[in-house]
Amino acid sequence: MTNEEQATVVEATGICKRFGPTVALDRAGIAVRVGETHALVGRNGAGKSTLVSLLTGLQAPDTGRITFAGRPAPPLGDRDAWRRQVACVYQKSTIIPTLTVAENLFLNRHDRGAGGLIRWGALRRSARELLATWSVEVDVDRPASELTVEQRQFVEIARALSFGARFIILDEPTAQLDGTGITRLFDRIAALRAQGVTFLFISHHLQEIEEICDVVTVFRDARHIVTAPVAELDRGAIVAAMTGEDISLTGDTHRAPPATDAAVRVVVRDLVTASGAQASFEARAGEVIGLAGGGASGKFEVAEAVVGLARPTAGTVTVDGRTLRRGSVPDALAAGVGLVPQDRHRQGLVPLLSVAENVTMTVPDRIGRRGLLSPARRDAFARRFITDLAIKASGPQVPVSDLSGGNQQKVVMARALAGDPKLLVLITPTAGVDVRSKQTLLGVVEQVRGRGSVVLVVSDELDDLRVCDRVLVMVRGRVVRDIPSGWRDNDLVAAMEGVDLDHV
Structure with a gap:
């Protein structure tokens, strides 16, 4: 193993991933070094979420290579091996609110005694020791439903570290935090880095990246565009990399605003x-x-x-x-x-309802009389929208579940327009x-x-x-x-x- 490989927590090279006709990643890659906080940025659809799913073993790349510390990534089925390598704290919490903090920390890993009974005292002691190790101040007996967003994140990080992973992906971690919470999160990240934890930080806020990250990688249109130290890539350059435009390019033709005397x-x-x-x-x-x-x-x-x-x-x-x-x-x-x-x-x-039933759901007064719905009037009403919006359906009675995503969205639009x-x-x-x-x-x-x-x-x-x-x-x-x-x-x-x- 080379010194470079030893210094790399994870490296993805030449990654391609398709979902049907959609190219989610096109020869993309990233390398995250030990001890750094590495930012991943890009517009929606740039490929960030797909990369995270590959780095956490939820999916496999079509082509390309992922290594951890120079060693090939574990097989997809070996979840324990993946948990020892990497963990992701998602914007949407995976904490189960009806369980206590201790139960969430050791879910499906309960300390059991004779007869397979859970040793609750030992479980709570282990939970306190784990949180103390990573300086997380939360009562282990507290129901998770009572935790703040910030506390849930810290519990999730501690749970991830308990599997042995020292590489944590933070997906939009500040999205639901106020300014004080963000400051505390950044303090916790700094403290964990000092204890040997490496972070991949995904955020839409460039000022946060400047404050907390060492290196930034930009994805655009499923491809890797640039990786550079944050200190060497100013905000204008990051935005230009995200959009594919030079800063001097002009935008769209100006649209005349509504008349000032319009109601x-x-x-x-x-x-x-x-x-x-x-x-x-x-x-x-x-x-x-x-x-x-x-x-x-x-x-x-x-x-x-x-x-x-x-x-x-x-x-x-x-x-x-x-x-x-x-x-x-x-x-x-x-x-x-x-x-x-x-x-x-x-x-x-x-x-499970038809196109016609979905389209007319909010306008029963337009398709009935004296409190009775008319199927013929309902179908005729829906056919107009099927034609106007080019909904690909053989008729108004087709279940919406049979339609493609784009045609389902047209049905939603038709219902919005129905009134x-x-x-x-x-x-x-x-x-x-x-x-x-x-x-x-x-x-x-x-x-x-x-x-x-x-x-x-x-x-x-x-x-x-x-x-x-x-x-x-x-x-x-x-x-x-x-x-x-x-x-x-x-x-x-x-x-x-x-x-x-x-x-x-």
């Missing part, structure tokens, strides 16, 4: 979400507004509060003079709000769809705009935001910029990262 149709005033995100804005008839930001920006929370999926703690949403009832989807629908939610599988579709909305809220509307479906979905925005309705596009995908008259950029729960159309890709990405390119 104000939507007013969001002093809205405060349960997570603490805040927003206020007005939208005129025919205006398309973007709401953009990184993982912890609060854009999704604001959007869900606007449409009634979540109950805000303060503020009002008014549509055409009608103030919506907080946290009420039925009231939002009655006021003329249409929604394409972030998660079409969980929030947007009933898979002729005054306000159409699109949350990541083109996620996971092909180019042709993306064009169809975004083409709807022009049609809705033309009718004088308001559209709110909530996304960090640049193609989604190009249709907007202006983009409100959120960083850590606050709207920090209002950018008119005509922006350069670099400028908008930098704003979402909390970077002012004029001062870098």
Whole structure:
């Protein structure tokens, strides 16, 4: 084994990975050295999540090589061997809330005595010793449901270290933390590094990378673009690597804003979400507004509060003079709000129902009479959307579960349009769809705009935001910029990262 291999915790070279026709990684790679905190950044779809799944043994690369300290990665089936090499603390916690801290730390590894009975005293002692070793101050008898986000992360890190791994992947670890929590997390990372732990740090916030990381790797469009010490790669260069644009390139043609005398149709005033995100804005008839930001920006929370999926703690949403009832989807629908939610599988579709049933779910008054639904009228209503949105289905009676992802998203869009909305809220509307479906979905925005309705596009995908008259950029729960159309890709990405390119 060479000295270079000994100094490398993990190295991936020539990695290719496909999912059907989608190229998730194309000859990509990364090398993380012992003792460093290595940042991995890139736009959505750059290949970061796929790389993590390969580095943690959840999937195998189609081609390429992964080594740990110069030795080949374990077989996929040997989970214990993988846990000794690497662990990932995901943005979505894997802690089981109904169990205690001690039970979570040694899940399926309980200390058992005679007859196979769990030795609870020994389990709690082992848990206290483990947390003390890594300076995690949490009561092992406490139910995990009572832990803060920050405490859950520390427990997950301790659990990972208990398997013997000294390489930890942190996936958007600050997304749900406030400023004080972030500071404590960074202090804990520094302390663990001093104890010989190496980190791969995935984040959308470049200022965090400058503060905590030694080296940064940028992925774009499934490929490795650059790896360099953070001190040698300024923010402008990182943003340029993420977008593929030189900093001097111009962006889109400026779009004329709605007439200043156009009626104000939507007013969001002093809205405060349960997570603490805040927003206020007005939208005129025919205006398309973007709401953009990184993982912890609060854009999704604001959007869900606007449409009634979540109950805000303060503020009002008014549509055409009608103030919506907080946290009420039925009231939002009655006021003329249409929604394409972030998660079409969980929030947007009933898979076992037909296309027609899904499309007309929110407009029973349009397909029935005297309280009775008319199947013929329902199917005719749905056929119009099947044609208009080019939904590939043999008929309105086809179960939605039989459709491709792009066509399922079109069904969700059709339902949002079924009530002729005054306000159409699109949350990541083109996620996971092909180019042709993306064009169809975004083409709807022009049609809705033309009718004088308001559209709110909530996304960090640049193609989604190009249709907007202006983009409100959120960083850590606050709207920090209002950018008119005509922006350069670099400028908008930098704003979402909390970077002012004029001062870098």
